[in-house]
Amino acid sequence: MPMWPAPTSLASTRAQEAHAAHAGHTAQAVASAPGTWSIAGEHAGHFGGIVVMGISELRAAAAVSPRTDGKVQVRLIETTPEGEKHTDDAIELDELAKRFAQQQPGIDEQGRPTVPPLPQGGLAARVGGVIWTMINRQLLSRETAGADVTIVCDIPRDAGMGALSAADVAVALAMLPENVELDPPTRARIAEICTQAVDTFSSLPSLPARHTAALRTEEGSVSIIDYADHSVTKAAAPISGAQRAFVLFPAGADVPDQAAGIAQRRQFVDDASHAFGTESLRLLPDAPERVLDWLNAVHKVHGSKGQPTIAEASGWLRFYEAETTRTRQVARALRSGAWSDLGTILALSQQDLRTYYGLDNSDALGELAIARRALSARAASAGTSNAVLTFVPSERAENFAADFAADGLIVVPVVHGTEAVVESAAQ
Template sequence: MPIWPSAPSPILDRARQLHREETGVESTQVADCPGTWLVMGEHVDYAGGITLVAQVSQRVAVAFSPRRDDLIKVTTQSTTLEGTGTTTEEISLGAIEERATNQRLVDHQCGLVAERLGGIVWTMIHRQLLSRDTSGMDVTVVNDIPADAGLGAIASTEAAFALALLGSAEDCDEAPLRARLAEVCAQAAEAFSPAPALRSRYTAALRGTAGQVAVINYADGSVTQAPHPASAGMRVFAVIGPEADVDQTSAIQGRRRFLDAACRAFGTESLRLLPDAPTRVLDWLRAVHKVHGAEGQPTLDQAASWLTFDQEETGRAEQLSRSLRSRRVEDLWSLMAESQAGLESYGLNAQPDLVKLILVRGAAGARAAVAGMSAAVIAGVDKRHAGNFSADLSADGFTLVDLGIGSPAQVG
């Protein structure tokens, strides 16, 4: 049965041991971080909306030690259904500096993970969190988070690495430093990744509470907590679909460019802070079409549907946070259904056929894990039926990941 395997031993211990085997020295510091389940609102993260994110039990650990040169050398051991696989990548801090200066993105010959972690070092240096004399590093990553499940494995790796780099700080467990680290990770991801960054993942992984859902409101920057639905007799699974690669990066980035342009036009950080935003933004876009033409701009109908989705999804996320706090977990499933329909109307690949199959197999609710960026679907199932559910989907050939309940990033 293709059920994602549970961790064979504590992940921090495995990271220390692998680092010792690969480099011959003890790690300077090690930290681990949970994967994240995007409960709702991930596509309004950038629009200043409300995003709900839960930690999952699958984790990634990162160990590092300094080098004498300026190389960031990353060894990654990843759990798979067949066992473990190991890869090695490297990039120099000089190359990272050049790419940041010239705004050139990932060169896959050097490796995605090495560049992303090098970007963390570069950003922390420029945010005065690390010394400008910082040298290269040997970095060891042990990853139990499935790559195709929409659980943010690379974001968790970045958060764990950033935390490990400051793991000796006395205030590494305090909210102000963790908030700053989340900002650093999001900023580095924007600069060093071609994929759209979800800043809420870093916030939930670093600042969340064990057994809770992080409610991140970008209107005021608040981070609060709500009860996890798994505490109410439910189990939550990620069901990995048959499509190995779902990439609508350009479509998502197009929506973000439109939001950026509208915010600049009205001098606001977020359209959510702009009174009567949909009407005013559409009037502005109509004027842009008239003066500059429609080339490179969304149509009025497209823009209207995007703005409507942003408002409605933020409203659903706000309603869900209230329902979870009131222990009305049953509201989650109807809101998930509304959100799933909204994602499909939003024009992203929300895996509608897999969602329908999962509901037929007995799930109480289902929703795309990250529409447009993953083929996985998140399913909530009554604990009494979870065994039959997982057996049926496994027989259908899908891979299931029992998400469990996670805990925030920690220094080992």
């Protein structure tokens, strides 16, 4: 399956049918959400930077119905290069409450805050975590006593296109009470809940911009998400007319697992923000110099165990500042229609991901795409995927895709999608 196939039927229809077969009764509600593709900035969002994110026509759909035994039972049906794959998993709401408690920070014998271990949850913990968080954030009744969940996902898991993030959103929308209006504030709240659930229960790091983009991006647009003020604005998606986009990834290759490293970077940002009493380091004047002075003091007083070296932290901070500047340039280029400027900007982003942020798993594939005359090639999800997102002149797009498909790589055309929606609800 070198060329990723376009779905021949709606994921929501297949989810509804599969749920009836799996759970033994009709779904109470069905919702779907799009895959997402990041142009730039996704690793700088935690710093308070800007993320530019688009949505795909490929979707994940969730069908749900209530249970009464306190259990969340999940079936995931996903398209893979080898064909359809089924995964079953289950977890109890009481177990999720215990895991939530384990993820709360504590205080050590010297009065310093302790960092909880990374969550180790799999599929059911992630999906159940979304439901548990909705209950505890008062979007679902506390009388909710479990759910049967069937997810159909057409988004390739290894493509760095937010397959699981789309599933998070689809589950949240399907579980939503019918009387809740899906206005922008509610969509923003659901995105926040999905991210909180992933951070608390999933072994994989969250990318908040994926939840936001899936819920708040209009067809034909990308979302420009500024984490300094949490604003979401729009620009035209650069995948029509003069250029097209593809995601490329090797089938069957080991997927990088740098969740711990990504978590360490985020914890460093959180600790520094807390030390300076600021919501984000981007809002802190002269942040790089002041944060490095603070880190040096931490090393002297408490030692360097569990802390980055000065050189590592300096590289991360340099990356955050430069990436935020670049995403601002990307946004300007998209709004003005100067798509030809993207290549230079994204090349520098990819270079800094390797040099200063330490994530280089997609470099070789990106270099090959550039050698084959792509306008740009950048990691689709550095640290968690080997995939690259490429922009290609329209007149060369078919040959470009065919060449990579002939080499045995998976080629996913990036096509305009639509925002997450509730497809049907029980009357």
